[in-house]
Amino acid sequence: MSALTVHNLRKSFGAVEVLKGIDLEARNGEFVALVGPSGCGKSTLLAMIAGLESVTSGEIRIGERLVNSVAPKDRDIAMVFQSYALYPTMTVRENMLFGMESRKVPRPEQEATLARVAALLQIEALLKRKPGQLSGGQRQRVAMGRALVRDPKLFLFDEPLSNLDAKLRVDMRTEIKKLHHRVGKTTVYVTHDQVEAMTLASRIAVMHQGSVQQFDEPQRIYDHPANMFVAGFMGSPAMNFIPAELTTEGGKPALTIKLADGETATLALFDNVASRATSKQVILGIRPEHLSRYDPEARAQKPGMVSLHAPVELVEPTGAETIAVMRLGDLEIVGRFDPDEAPSMGEEILLGVDMAHACLFDPATRQLI
Amino acid sequence: MQSVLEPSAAAAGPSWRERLAQAVPFLVLAPSLAATLIYVFVFTGWTLYISLSNSSLLPTYKFIGLKPYADLWANTRWNIAYHNLFIFSAFYVVGAMAVGLLLAIVIDQRVRGEAIWRTIFLYPLAVSFVVTGTVWSWLYTPDTGIQLFVRSLGWSNFTFALTTDRNLALYAIVITGIWQSSGFAMALFLAGLRSVDQDIIKAAQIDGAGVFRIYARVILPTIAPIFLAVMVVLLQFAIKTFDLAIALTNGGPGIATTFPAIYVYDLMFQRGQIAQGAAAAIMILAALAVVLVPYSLWLVWRKRREGKNG
Numbered sequence: 001m002s003a004l005t006v007h008n009l010r011k012s013f014g015a016v017e018v019l020k021g022i023d024l025e026a027r028n029g030e031f032v033a034l035v036g037p038s039g040c041g042k043s044t045l046l047a048m049i050a051g052l053e054s055v056t057s058g059e060i061r062i063g064e065r066l067v068n069s070v071a072p073k074d075r076d077i078a079m080v081f082q083s084y085a086l087y088p089t090m091t092v093r094e095n096m097l098f099g100m101e102s103r104k105v106p107r108p109e110q111e112a113t114l115a116r117v118a119a120l121l122q123i124e125a126l127l128k129r130k131p132g133q134l135s136g137g138q139r140q141r142v143a144m145g146r147a148l149v150r151d152p153k154l155f156l157f158d159e160p161l162s163n164l165d166a167k168l169r170v171d172m173r174t175e176i177k178k179l180h181h182r183v184g185k186t187t188v189y190v191t192h193d194q195v196e197a198m199t200l201a202s203r204i205a206v207m208h209q210g211s212v213q214q215f216d217e218p219q220r221i222y223d224h225p226a227n228m229f230v231a232g233f234m235g236s237p238a239m240n241f242i243p244a245e246l247t248t249e250g251g252k253p254a255l256t257i258k259l260a261d262g263e264t265a266t267l268a269l270f271d272n273v274a275s276r277a278t279s280k281q282v283i284l285g286i287r288p289e290h291l292s293r294y295d296p297e298a299r300a301q302k303p304g305m306v307s308l309h310a311p312v313e314l315v316e317p318t319g320a321e322t323i324a325v326m327r328l329g330d331l332e333i334v335g336r337f338d339p340d341e342a343p344s345m346g347e348e349i350l351l352g353v354d355m356a357h358a359c360l361f362d363p364a365t366r367q368l369i
Numbered sequence: 370m371q372s373v374l375e376p377s378a379a380a381a382g383p384s385w386r387e388r389l390a391q392a393v394p395f396l397v398l399a400p401s402l403a404a405t406l407i408y409v410f411v412f413t414g415w416t417l418y419i420s421l422s423n424s425s426l427l428p429t430y431k432f433i434g435l436k437p438y439a440d441l442w443a444n445t446r447w448n449i450a451y452h453n454l455f456i457f458s459a460f461y462v463v464g465a466m467a468v469g470l471l472l473a474i475v476i477d478q479r480v481r482g483e484a485i486w487r488t489i490f491l492y493p494l495a496v497s498f499v500v501t502g503t504v505w506s507w508l509y510t511p512d513t514g515i516q517l518f519v520r521s522l523g524w525s526n527f528t529f530a531l532t533t534d535r536n537l538a539l540y541a542i543v544i545t546g547i548w549q550s551s552g553f554a555m556a557l558f559l560a561g562l563r564s565v566d567q568d569i570i571k572a573a574q575i576d577g578a579g580v581f582r583i584y585a586r587v588i589l590p591t592i593a594p595i596f597l598a599v600m601v602v603l604l605q606f607a608i609k610t611f612d613l614a615i616a617l618t619n620g621g622p623g624i625a626t627t628f629p630a631i632y633v634y635d636l637m638f639q640r641g642q643i644a645q646g647a648a649a650a651i652m653i654l655a656a657l658a659v660v661l662v663p664y665s666l667w668l669v670w671r672k673r674r675e676g677k678n679g
Contacts, residue, residue, distance in 0.1 A: 050571075050575060051574075051575075052571050052574070052575075071574070072571070072574045072575045073574060073575060073576070073577035073578070075575075077575060078575065079571075079572065079575050081568045081571070081572060082568075083566060083568045084568075085566060085568035085569045085571065085572040086569075086572075087569060087572075087573070087586075087587050087590075087591075088569070088591055089587075089590035089591055089593070090586075090590075098573070098576050098578070098586070099575075099576035099577055099578075102573075102576050102577035102578040102579075102582060103577045132675070146572075146576075150576075
């Protein structure tokens with residue numbers, strides 16, 4: 001059963017259409033992440049689900065109920081805002097009780113819920129403080145506490161971690177994941193951070209220019225991006241895109257790519273994608289971690305491995321891994337190496353390309369072949 | 370001042386540029402500091418001294434103690450004036466704030482032609498108190514104003530004579546004052562309402578609060594400091610009330626709408642009772658201090674509390 005269904009949802013501000021027919025669905029207890037760059041319409045979509053923005057056309061259902069013109073307070077939702085939006089003049093306790101008081105929940109029940117949620121989030125010690133006296137992370141917890149006391153049908157998170165510093169963000173990400181496991185409420189989570197989306201969500205909707213590019217499980221989105229936008233957006237460093245031509249090598253389908261000085265290289269294709277291509281010209285998408293130092297022995301285990309010469313232009317060690325920028329004809333490609341076998345600057349590396357994980361895109365439609 | 374001076378005096382040989390840079394804040398502030406020092410503190414001290422002297426037509430410096438104050442408080446007209454001040458201040462401040470807040474909330478609902486409404490309501494503030502007083506005195510005067518107009522419409526027994534009734538004349542001034550100042554209150558309240566984080570309001574909507582509850586519990590408490598600021602500004606308008614009352618009722622009928630400022634003027638420049646006039650001026654200062662001292666103390670306290678809690 002779906003906790004949330006969005007069907008062909010459109011939103012226009014004047015002549016500008018910011019959402020162009022969104023279809024989305026969250027099953028009961030599911031954690032759906034809406035991810036996309038700034039201005040892709042993800043926050044507008046969330047605001048429309050919350051009832052804070054009007055619907056131009058289409059349908060939003062929470063449970064079975066059509067809520068297009070239902071006021072936010074009657075939608076049975078709770079929301080955590082990017083700015084936390086805590087009531088500055090109230091203490092943490094009053095902040096958390098405000099919603100229940102508005103809904104005339106009986107006093108003893110209010111107290112019991114408050115105690116339970118405060119214990120869950122470990123904010124009992126903060127209850128008497130005002131938001132101005134809390135750190136960013138504490139405010140974040142209180143904002144979640146205010147949502148949790150409501151016991152709603154749907155939780156909405158609007159970039160809740162983007163105001164925290166990097167370390168705290170990772171901690172809170174883990175906490176949110178744990179919390180979702182424990183509470184098990186259907187959640188819609190907006191973020192521009194693809195790592196957050198990957199780690200938290202059971203399904204991700206990647207949005208761009210007002211439409212959903214792909215809506216699927218994180219690993220499927222990562223491994224089989226629907227188009228070049230999704231491929232480039234999800235994953236860091238981004239996927240390498242290399243223009244190539246479909247050819248054959250020894251009777252088997254292969255790709256030819258241009259190198260410097262008019263030379264070419266031919267890479268054998270691992271599966272039979274070639275039959276699906278509509279033109280000779282394709283774009284090869286290969287993730288940085290599928291490039292490595294070519295090792296003839298490892299080839300036995302990785303049947304899709306092919307080799308390629310490339311000069312190394314830049315090396316960026318990050319500790320756990322080393323990122324190297326290499327030249328391939330007119331292009332720069334980025335590889336992700338184990339620090340032990342990382343190339344050095346200026347080296348001409350014999351690069352292993354794991355074609356088993358390669359994606360091919362149609363250069364005209366930019367869709368996955 | 371000291372903190373500005375000390376570093377430049379203590380520094381052992383900074384370049385003239387550094388010296389200049391350090392001296393600039395002081396140089397810029399110096400004229401206004403000197404003016405404040407002389408016109409506020411020196412003259413206040415002088416007035417205080419005069420109020421304890423036997424000055425009559427001209428200031429003299431013979432100290433006679435609190436006698437001018439005793440004379441002042443023995444005077445019925447002064448007592449009425451001081452009493453009027455409190456009644457007027459209370460009604461005027463509460464009234465102007467209430468009307469101003471109401472206007473601000475209405476305009477905050479994103480009404481059409483907002484800028485026009487804002488200008489209309491703010492406009493009275495641009496009119497001087499004397500003009501306001503004169504125009505409203507025409508409106509209030511039974512023979513020329515509202516009473517005449519309504520009677521001309523046919524209600525020949527209609528009576529509207531606030532300014533000629535000694536018990537009501539004060540409220541005529543209150544109403545006029547509210548008309549003049551509520552736009553100012555509105556402008557400040559509106560700025561406050563607009564500064565409230567929209568997310569907070571959205572959060573309250575999702576929390577299930579109605580419009581009234583959102584204003585009462587979330588928005589208005591957030592702009593509480595603005596209430597206090599508006600109140601203090603209006604109060605000091607009220608305490609200085611002079612031209613409005615002069616133009617509107619000239620202190621009448623009889624002495625019903627005398628205000629302390631009017632009385633000070635009278636004593637000093639009409640009747641040659643400078644000592645008593647100074648005493649009355651000091652009493653006005655005392656009334657202002659009652660308002661402003663707690664306010665400044667509160668500001669300091671709040672700053673310190675915020676500093677302590679981060």
